[in-house]
Amino acid sequence: MNILVIGAGPAGLMFASQIKKLNPDWDICIKEKNNQDETVGWGVVLPGRAPHHPANPLSYLPNYESLDAQYLDAFKMTHHNESALKSTGLTLCGAERKSMIKAMRDLCIRLGIHIDYEQPVENLELASTQYDLVVVSNGINHANQFYREALKPNIEYGTNRYMWYGTPNLFNEMNLIFKAHSKGVFVAHAYKYSSDMSTFVVECSEETYLKSGLDEMSADQAEAFIASVFESDLNGKPVIAQSGLKWRNFMTLSHEKAYDGNIVLLGDALQSGHFSIGHGTTMAVVGAQLLIKSVHQHANNVIAVVEHFNTRVMPVMKLFDQHAQTSRLWFESVGELMHLSTSQIAQSFTERREQLPSLPEALAKALGYALQR
Numbered sequence: 001m002n003i004l005v006i007g008a009g010p011a012g013l014m015f016a017s018q019i020k021k022l023n024p025d026w027d028i029c030i031k032e033k034n035n036q037d038e039t040v041g042w043g044v045v046l047p048g049r050a051p052h053h054p055a056n057p058l059s060y061l062p063n064y065e066s067l068d069a070q071y072l073d074a075f076k077m078t079h080h081n082e083s084a085l086k087s088t089g090l091t092l093c094g095a096e097r098k099s100m101i102k103a104m105r106d107l108c109i110r111l112g113i114h115i116d117y118e119q120p121v122e123n124l125e126l127a128s129t130q131y132d133l134v135v136v137s138n139g140i141n142h143a144n145q146f147y148r149e150a151l152k153p154n155i156e157y158g159t160n161r162y163m164w165y166g167t168p169n170l171f172n173e174m175n176l177i178f179k180a181h182s183k184g185v186f187v188a189h190a191y192k193y194s195s196d197m198s199t200f201v202v203e204c205s206e207e208t209y210l211k212s213g214l215d216e217m218s219a220d221q222a223e224a225f226i227a228s229v230f231e232s233d234l235n236g237k238p239v240i241a242q243s244g245l246k247w248r249n250f251m252t253l254s255h256e257k258a259y260d261g262n263i264v265l266l267g268d269a270l271q272s273g274h275f276s277i278g279h280g281t282t283m284a285v286v287g288a289q290l291l292i293k294s295v296h297q298h299a300n301n302v303i304a305v306v307e308h309f310n311t312r313v314m315p316v317m318k319l320f321d322q323h324a325q326t327s328r329l330w331f332e333s334v335g336e337l338m339h340l341s342t343s344q345i346a347q348s349f350t351e352r353r354e355q356l357p358s359l360p361e362a363l364a365k366a367l368g369y370a371l372q373r
């Protein structure tokens with residue numbers, strides 16, 4: 001088969017490397033918009049311990065041990081400057097996005113896949129006639145560049161503003177920190193992803209964002225302000241913004257269908273989900289494995305491949321969307337819960353998604369099916 005993958009992020013790289021491993025003589029080409037040193041974001045949280053967990057992309061990397069991933073078993077909530085610690089009930093893995101993506105790209109190259117950097121795909125019509133299958137894994141950029149009307153996403157913006165900071169302060173647990181500041185409520189999601197850095201995502205309502213003047217601050221001023229809001233939690237350490245990243249409203253992309261003709265959507269391009277449930281990369285892995293399964297079941301019939309993929313992937317994407325939206329809405333109304341005690345707010349946080357079918361169970365089932373080759 002002759003396959004074009006658009007976007008060298010976790011979704012495209014996972015699909016490309018694993019399908020090539022199974023079919024060394026197939027032609028797989030990846031086109032990437034950015035240069036090879038540009039990666040957006042700091043660390044992400046992944047499920048389980050590599051190399052054992054099939055939804056953790058590190059499990060597929062021969063050099064996973066060199067990535068300095070950090071394992072997290074405890075969850076810490078801080079409210080009214082008082083902390084409550086409990087077990088997460090499962091092991092989570094904090095990993096640096098940049099080194100994870102580099103290792104995934106290295107694996108692709110070792111397997112004989114060509115990655116064309118600084119080659120944004122702008123027109124799909126020609127590509128779709130030149131390749132048997134085109135995999136669109138261009139992340140949330142798909143919102144601006146959906147190529148065809150039939151692939152157009154539904155887009156919804158969250159009402160909170162957020163910023164993805166990094167910090168040299170080490171958060172040894174999954175941390176959720178609520179701050180009732182004079183300008184409004186700020187929430188930080190923080191955990192270590194290497195032995196010297198942590199992710200520190202901050203969110204607040206639009207009102208708090210404007211009241212605190214974040215809209216008019218330079219990047220340096222905003223860093224200093226956020227570091228002062230969370231000074232005691234950061235132990236006086238700074239927060240660092242990546243150049244180009246701005247305070248924004250979370251964008252959810254959704255689709256009713258994962259394909260059009262011989263073009264399929266994968267990863268965030270198919271369905272993005274709020275960072276507060278930390279599942280986007282996991283969904284990219286699950287989607288990629290389901291697509292590989294479909295390709296293998298129907299290799300000589302691309303229409304059957306994409307229809308089979310659609311039937312299998314859409315239910316899990318819908319469930320992911322429900323969990324992510326429920327969680328986003330909870331964080332958008334958290335200002336109303338600030339009067340609660342630490343244990344009450346912890347309970348509300350735990351219960352926010354309990355009425356939904358379990359996402360980890362659905363993903364384990366989908367992956368179990370996909371990996372039966």
Ligand SMILES: Cc1cc2nc3c(=O)[nH]c(=O)nc-3n(C[C@H](O)[C@H](O)[C@H](O)COP(=O)(O)OP(=O)(O)OC[C@H]3O[C@@H](n4cnc5c(N)ncnc54)[C@H](O)[C@@H]3O)c2cc1C
Binds near residue numbers: 007010011046281
């Ligand atoms: C604040 C924040 C925190 C997050 N935390 C977590 C977390 O803890 N755990 C987790 O699992 N997920 C997390 N995520 C989500 C996760 O980052 C995404 O779900 C994941 O990166 C999706 O992978 P992808 O390959 O689909 O897209 P991306 O990683 O966005 O990759 C898309 C690639 O396509 C390229 N591209 C774009 N347009 C084109 C084009 N026209 N032509 C060619 N290439 C193109 C881009 O340059 C990029 O390299 C978080 C997201 C945010 C915003």
